[in-house]
Amino acid sequence: MKLSSVSRIIVVILAFFFGAILISGLFYTGFRSINDLFQDSGFLQAVVFSLQTSLVATAFAFILGVPSGFFLARNNTLVSRFMDVLFDIPIVIPPLIVGVLLVTFFNIPIIRNFYSFIFTAPGAIAAQFFIAVPFTIKSSKNAFELVPPIYERIAMTLGAKPVKSFFDTTYKIAFPGILSGLILTWLRCIGEFGATLMVGGGIPGKTENIPINVYLQMISGDHEKGVTAGILTIGLALACILFINVLFLKNRNRISHG
Amino acid sequence: MIQIHIAKTLKNNRFLFSFSGETNRIVVFGPSGSGKTLLLKMISGFFDPDRGDIIIENQLLFSKKGKVSLPIHQRNIGYLPQEYTLFPNMSVKENILYGMKTRKLQIEKSRIDRLMERLGIAAKLDHFPDDLSGGQKQRVALARALLVRPRILLLDEPFSALDSTIRESLRDLVIDIADEMNVVTLFVTHDLEEAFIFGKEIVLVNSGEVIEYGSRSAVFDSPVNAETADLMGFINIWPVTRLQNHEVRTKSGHIFTYTGDYARECNHLCIRPENIMFIREDIPSKDNLKKNMVNGSITEIHHRGKYVNLVMNTEKGLQLTINLPEHAFKKLKLTRDKQCKVSLKEESIVLCRSRFNR
Numbered sequence: 001m002k003l004s005s006v007s008r009i010i011v012v013i014l015a016f017f018f019g020a021i022l023i024s025g026l027f028y029t030g031f032r033s034i035n036d037l038f039q040d041s042g043f044l045q046a047v048v049f050s051l052q053t054s055l056v057a058t059a060f061a062f063i064l065g066v067p068s069g070f071f072l073a074r075n076n077t078l079v080s081r082f083m084d085v086l087f088d089i090p091i092v093i094p095p096l097i098v099g100v101l102l103v104t105f106f107n108i109p110i111i112r113n114f115y116s117f118i119f120t121a122p123g124a125i126a127a128q129f130f131i132a133v134p135f136t137i138k139s140s141k142n143a144f145e146l147v148p149p150i151y152e153r154i155a156m157t158l159g160a161k162p163v164k165s166f167f168d169t170t171y172k173i174a175f176p177g178i179l180s181g182l183i184l185t186w187l188r189c190i191g192e193f194g195a196t197l198m199v200g201g202g203i204p205g206k207t208e209n210i211p212i213n214v215y216l217q218m219i220s221g222d223h224e225k226g227v228t229a230g231i232l233t234i235g236l237a238l239a240c241i242l243f244i245n246v247l248f249l250k251n252r253n254r255i256s257h258g
Numbered sequence: 259m260i261q262i263h264i265a266k267t268l269k270n271n272r273f274l275f276s277f278s279g280e281t282n283r284i285v286v287f288g289p290s291g292s293g294k295t296l297l298l299k300m301i302s303g304f305f306d307p308d309r310g311d312i313i314i315e316n317q318l319l320f321s322k323k324g325k326v327s328l329p330i331h332q333r334n335i336g337y338l339p340q341e342y343t344l345f346p347n348m349s350v351k352e353n354i355l356y357g358m359k360t361r362k363l364q365i366e367k368s369r370i371d372r373l374m375e376r377l378g379i380a381a382k383l384d385h386f387p388d389d390l391s392g393g394q395k396q397r398v399a400l401a402r403a404l405l406v407r408p409r410i411l412l413l414d415e416p417f418s419a420l421d422s423t424i425r426e427s428l429r430d431l432v433i434d435i436a437d438e439m440n441v442v443t444l445f446v447t448h449d450l451e452e453a454f455i456f457g458k459e460i461v462l463v464n465s466g467e468v469i470e471y472g473s474r475s476a477v478f479d480s481p482v483n484a485e486t487a488d489l490m491g492f493i494n495i496w497p498v499t500r501l502q503n504h505e506v507r508t509k510s511g512h513i514f515t516y517t518g519d520y521a522r523e524c525n526h527l528c529i530r531p532e533n534i535m536f537i538r539e540d541i542p543s544k545d546n547l548k549k550n551m552v553n554g555s556i557t558e559i560h561h562r563g564k565y566v567n568l569v570m571n572t573e574k575g576l577q578l579t580i581n582l583p584e585h586a587f588k589k590l591k592l593t594r595d596k597q598c599k600v601s602l603k604e605e606s607i608v609l610c611r612s613r614f615n616r
Contacts, residue, residue, distance in 0.1 A: 150343050153304055156330035157337045158357030158406060165331075168356075172347045 022234060028227040037228050045205050046213035053121060053196075053209060054189035057128035061136040061185045066178055069140025074149070084141075091134050099198025102127055106199070117199065124200030124207050131195050132188035139181020143174035180244040187237050260284070260410065260442060264300060264310030264320070273297075273466040276310075279444075283436055285457030286446045288489070293466040294446045295339075298412045301444070302337050303330040314410045315442060336403030336411040336441075340418055342395045344387035350398050351383040357406035370405065376435070377401050393417075393424040400432065404439065411436065411443040418447075429456060450491055454478060462486050480518070484610045487528040492608070493579045494534070498527045506609070510574040514550045516607040524609035531567070531581040533606035536590055537599040550602040552576065555595050570598065 037043050072084050090098050106117040106126075117123035147170045155165035171178075193211035200207035208216070210233055217226035261278045273293045286294050299305050301312055303319070306327055312320040314335075319328050344353050354374075358365055374380040377397040387395055396416050403411060413432065417425040433456060436443040445456050453460060460477040462470045470477060470486040481487040484495050498506035498514075506527055507513050514527060537543055537551060554576075558569035566587040568580045580600065582590075592598065 148341070150339065150341065151345055153302070153330065154337060154343045155345070155356070155360075157302060157333070157335050157408075158402065159331050159334075159361035160356075161331055162329075164360070169345050169347070173345070 025227045025231045025234070028224050029231050033224050033228040034232070037225055037232075040225065042204060042208070043210075043213055043225070043229060046208045046210050049121070049124075049207065050190055050209040053125045053128055054186055054192075057125045057132060057189045058136075058182060058186040060125070060129050061133040062182055065133045065136030065181075065185070066140045069137045069142075069178075069181075070144050072137065072141045073144035087134050087137050089134075090131050095131050095192065095194030096198060097194075098131055099127055099195035102130065102195060102199050119199075119201035119203060119207060121200070121207060124196045124209065127195035127199040128189040128192045131192050132185040135184040135188055136178075136181045139184065140174070140178050143177025143181070144170065146177070147173045176247050180247060183240050183244055187240055190236070191233065259315065260444070261311070261313040262297075262301070264307035264312060266296065266300065266305070266307045268296070271466055275300075275463070275468050277461045277468045277471040279442075279459050279461070279471075281458035282440055282442050283433065283456060283458045284442070284444050284461060285453045285459070286444060286461045286463055287450070287453040287457070288448065288463035290448055292463045294448075294463050295414055297463070298337070298414050298444065298446060301410070301412060302335050303328065303333050317409060334406070334409040336406070336408035337414070338396070338399050338403055338412065338416040339414045340416060342387070342392065342399070344390075344395055344398055344402075346387050348386075349383070350379065350385050350387070350390070353387070353398055354383075354402050354405060357402060361406055363406065373401055373404065377431070392420050393428060396420070396428065400428075400435075404435065404441070407439075408441065411441050413443060413445045415446055415448070418449075432456075450489075462489055464489060480608055481528070481610055484526040484528065484612050487526070487608065487610050491530060492528040493531050494527075494529045495610075496527050496576070497612070498525060498609075500525065508576055510572065510576040512552055512572065512574060512576055514602055514607060515604050516609060517605045518608065520609040521611070523611045526610045526612055528608045528610050529602050529606055531579045532565075533603045534578055534580045535601050535603060536580075536582065536586075536592075537601055538590070539599070543601070548601070549604055550607075551599055552578070552602075553597065553599050554578070555597050556592055557594070559592070559594060566592075568592065570600065 068083075068087070072080055102123075103118060105111065106123065111117070115122065117126055149170070151169035151173065152162070152165045155169050156162060160168060190209075191211055192209070193215065196202070196207075196209055197212055197215075200209075202208050202212040202216070204216070210229060214226045214229045214233075217223075217229065259278070259280055263276045265275075266273045271293075273296055275293070275297050286297060288294055296305070300307050301314070301319070307320060307322065309322040310320070311318065311322070311324075318324065318326055319333055320326060344350075345356070348356065354370070355365065357363075371380065374383070377400060379394060379397050379401065382390060382394060382398070387398070390398065399416070417428045420428065429452060432443070432445075435441075445452075447453050447456070454474065457474050460471065460474055461468055462477065464485060469489075470481060470483055477486065478490055481490050481492070487495055496508050498508050500506055500522070501513065503515075504517065505513055505515050508527065516527075552572045554570045554572035556568055556570050558567075560567040561584070562581075563584075565581045565583055568582060568587075570578045570580060572578070578600065582592075
């Protein structure tokens with residue numbers, strides 16, 4: 001059997017399981033369930049909290065993660081490679097462990113005296129930031145690596161100052177990659193559970209986000225509401241991933257053949 | 259006019275570039291890896307030299323002693339490298355006008371239209387770089403560099419990735435434009451033919467150093483160094499002992515006469531392979547071929563398309579490389595091991611000094 005035929009069979013089986021898992025949730029939900037969910041003030045508070053914390057964490061990821069990605073893309077030293085590995089750690093270790101480490105860190109007296117992050121919204125933001133910022137760093141790094149520094153230099157020979165040459169060329173060319181990283185970061189923040197629960201405490205109406213709300217609905221026996229909230233989150237994620245793919249398809253050739 | 263006297267050490271490699279140019283078409287010629295691109299990058303300001311000065315058209319761009327290093331954006335330099343550098347996020351028109359807008363120059367529509375027509379890209383203004391061929395991309399990049407009226411145009415083998423027909427037409431176009439606009443152009447190449455066609459002046463770079471520079475005829479026809487002669491395609495270069503009456507003797511014992519006047523330290527005989535002529539026994543030889551005759555047998559024959567490259571060993575052990583037009587090769591019916599007589603044209607013999615024994 002040809003290798004392509006084997007791979008085709010494998011991908012079809014995998015897609016079937018993915019689809020089955022996603023579709024299975026639809027049997028437990030419906031328009032009535034969605035309507036009920038939006039009448040639930042606890043869920044609405046969780047939605048608002050999720051949006052607030054995830055957007056702030058994503059903003060921090062943009063401010064700190066994009067320059068870090070740029071640095072890693074333009075430097076290939078032992079230090080930069082070490083930093084690259086370091087930033088991957090939140091991706092490879094369980095979020096709950098990241099939460100435990102953050103709680104420990106925030107309990108250091110000098111930090112605690114500065115601000116008490118535990119069981120607060122800023123604490124939840126910090127948890128989401130640390131879990132999700134690697135996606136921004138990685139995507140930015142990859143996007144910047146695709147842009148040769150010569151564009152900036154040519155822009156400078158044409159009279160642009162260094163900052164302008166960067167934003168006119170490298171940044172704009174890398175932007176679709178950066179944006180896709182930011183969307184992934186935001187989705188990761190929206191879906192963050194373990195670290196947010198550990199640091200934020202999941203206090204209903206105060207530090208409860210959508211995944212914590214779903215978890216609490218499930219353990220309290222309200223299976224239907226939990227599944228409906230989950231389905232809505234999946235819908236949001238699918239829409240965003242679709243958007244990223246369209247964005248990339250449009251820009252891929254232009255970037256590579258400039 | 260340009261004056262460049264700079265030195266740079268990179269990863270234990272020392273680079274030394276010292277030359278000046280008077281004309282508007284200067285070629286920097288040398289083998290790959292000799293440091294030509296580094297030279298252009300230092301003129302552009304991408305790297306600072308460790309010491310020295312760079313003066314272009316009476317403007318000091320860099321001086322280590324004077325603590326001057328103009329930032330790239332103030333140097334007013336047009337730079338066209340080998341790779342395609344059109345900004346992929348901008349249309350052709352946006353690319354072309356980028357420098358003018360950045361420098362807040364007045365956009366003269368008629369001048370832009372004229373240049374676009376001249377470069378054959380007028381119909382491509384709304385396209386993106388992705389839609390253009392390699393030749394069109396470099397034409398647009400050239401237009402972008404020229405529209406800001408650069409102090410100097412630096413061309414770093416910009417057409418080497420293109421096929422030969424397009425490369426030749428673009429090179430001729432750049433010659434015309436450089437002359438029409440009277441813009442000083444520094445053209446980097448490792449192609450001898452291209453260097454000859456483009457350059458009014460030639461700067462020879464080898465192993466990170468300028469080994470000779472001067473007018474095209476001086477460098478091509480009468481190189482001072484044996485190393486230069488080698489790069490200029492002389493190929494036949496032998497150490498000789500100077501005798502009286504314009505005569506030299508090779509180590510193998512051949513005595514040749516020459517016509518030029520050379521300094522005492524010139525102790526290498528150089529002659530191009532096309533200036534060694536086969537002597538036919540059936541017809542009388544021209545007067546200038548009656549001297550410098552040697553006998554030998556052909557040991558190698560290489561067909562190069564328009565000409566044939568032959569290697570001949572003389573009875574005394576001297577090896578000569580000879581180029582001969584294909585039709586002449588056929589007429590002479592030359593074969594391997596055939597005994598022949600050749601003459602070194604005395605007016606084509608150049609005496610050079612060894613660069614390392616100055």
